[in-house]
Each structure stands twice: as C-alpha cells, then as structure tokens.
Amino acid sequence: MKLVSALAALALALTGCSNGADTAPTAPTADTKPVAAKAAPTGQSWLDTVSKTAEGYRMGNPDAPVRLVEYGSRMCPTCGSFGREAYEPLKKYVETGKVSFEFRDFLVHGAMDLPASLVGQCGGAAPFFPILEQMYQNQASYLDWVNKLSPAEKQGLESGTTPPMQAIQVMARAMGMVDFVKQRGIPEAKAQACLADKATVDALTKVTQDASNNGTVSGTPTFLINDKPVPQAVSWGQIEPALKAAGA
Numbered sequence: 093m094k095l096v097s098a099l100a101a102l103a104l105a106l107t108g109c110s111n112g113a114d115t116a117p118t119a120p121t122a123d124t125k126p127v128a129a130k131a132a133p134t135g136q137s138w139l140d141t142v143s144k145t146a147e148g149y150r151m152g153n154p155d156a157p158v159r160l161v162e163y164g165s166r167m168c169p170t171c172g173s174f175g176r177e178a179y180e181p182l183k184k185y186v187e188t189g190k191v192s193f194e195f196r197d198f199l200v201h202g203a204m205d206l207p208a209s210l211v212g213q214c215g216g217a218a219p220f221f222p223i224l225e226q227m228y229q230n231q232a233s234y235l236d237w238v239n240k241l242s243p244a245e246k247q248g249l250e251s252g253t254t255p256p257m258q259a260i261q262v263m264a265r266a267m268g269m270v271d272f273v274k275q276r277g278i279p280e281a282k283a284q285a286c287l288a289d290k291a292t293v294d295a296l297t298k299v300t301q302d303a304s305n306n307g308t309v310s311g312t313p314t315f316l317i318n319d320k321p322v323p324q325a326v327s328w329g330q331i332e333p334a335l336k337a338a339g340a
Contacts, residue, residue: 109168109200109312124339127157130189138189142217147299148196149213149220156192158185158340160331161316163198163309166208166227167235170326171313175228178328179221190340195224199300200312203256207264207287208234209296211273214286223276230272237266260287 130153132138138152148161160182164171185191197209212223238246245262248254254262261284264270270283286292303309308321315322315331322334 109165109170124337127190127339130156132189138186139183140218142220144217145194148194149217150192150194151221152186152192153189154192156186156190158191158335158338159194159316159318160191160335161194161196161319163196163303163312163314165198165200165205165312166212166224166231167201167205168312169231169235172228172231174313174327175225178331179225179228181328181332185335185340188340191335195221196299196303197296198303198309198312198314199296203259204263206260206293206296207267207269210260210286210289210292211264211269211278211283213292214273214283215276215278219277223273226276227272234267234269234272237263237268240266257288257290257293260293 132141132153141153142149142151143154162171162174164175166172182191182193186193197205197212199205199209208227212227213220215223241249241262245254245266249259249262264287270280270287273283274280300309303314308314308316313326315325315334317334317338322331325331325334
C-alpha cells in the first residue's frame, strides 16, 4: 500500500468520513418475522464470544440469524459518534443470541488509519471490542496528532521521504497509540511488533481495496445486515429499526 500524505488524510478526517448521508435508510418493504432468542452455552455470554473472521472480528452467536457488519475507521468522527451512541444498546441485542456484530477496519483515510487499526487488532479476539469501544470513547484525544509531530517528522510525512513502515511508527507515537493499549493490557513490545507487522498492513489494505472495488463501501461507516447494505445509515436511530425489520 502506498502511504498517503498524513496531512492530506487529516483534512479528510476533520471534514467527515461518511458518504455524506444524513437521512433515514430506505425502509424495508416488509418486516421479517421476529426470530427466537438463543441462549449462550452454560456459563458463557454471547458478548464474550468473539472470533476472527476473514475480514474482521465478530461478537456474538456465530449462527445468529441477524448478522450486522460495520465497515468503520477508528479515525473517523462519524464512526466515533456511532460507536459512542450505539455499542451499548447494540450489545443488548447481541446478548439475546439473535444478532451478531462484526467490525471490519476500513482504511478510509489511507495510512493515517493504520496505527489505530494495527494496535486495535494487536490483542486478538478477547480485547478487540473493548479496545474498539474505548478508542471511540477517547477519539478526541488523538485526532489532533499532527500538532504533536516534530518539524522533521512533519516534513518527512509531507514529502513522503519517511519509509512507509517507519511512518506508521511516527504517526502512532503522535497519536499515543502504544500508551493507549499499554493501559489496556497489551505490552509495549507487543504493540510495537504489531505496528511493524507488514502482513497485517497488507491484510487491512486488502479488506479496504476489496470492499471499495466491489462497490460495497464508499465511505465510513457502512453497514450490512445479512449481507445487504443499509442505505444511508450512520446512526443507531437508523440501524436499530433495520435490525428489528430483519427479525431481531
């Protein structure tokens, strides 16, 4: 992946990252019959049932009849607003076993999204959703990362002379990403190794390119329910009726 100018990407983040829609999604033509709840295995909770998928991480009953997928960016203010508003009420649906929730990191701002995505996936399945949720709760603390660059770092990123993997380290330091995940149980050495993981960079890039090229995603957040897009939805007030219409 060719890294974009960090400062150009920042401008995108601050002006919004969704597809610009602010109206309600197209209503389903008919509601699906409500599905039955399914209890988690004895002694377990569907909220703690998290697994890696081909494109992201999924929380909840792996056989849930209602499957919600979000393509999101951890640096996207619109995604952050959704996360802060929606994740708590969404978990109540996941607890029933009717709904699963999968988050797919989408690099809508190119390289600028990589530090948060890399450390956000660093701990694997168990801490994935708590870290995602806490990143959105604390999003305002790292969106001004450019102001924390040294003049030399800023020049290197603007000119493209900083090698790509080193640029990720520079941005991560300015964003405070290593300290953020250290406070949540991920050792510094592990976080640094994740930031240098070219294979994960390539995997994140592929998810982004595939969803862009096939027309699934044109902005973040983008939502799918049972593999069908929820048009123009960017808020919980738009997603919850769509979940209910699908039988949740």
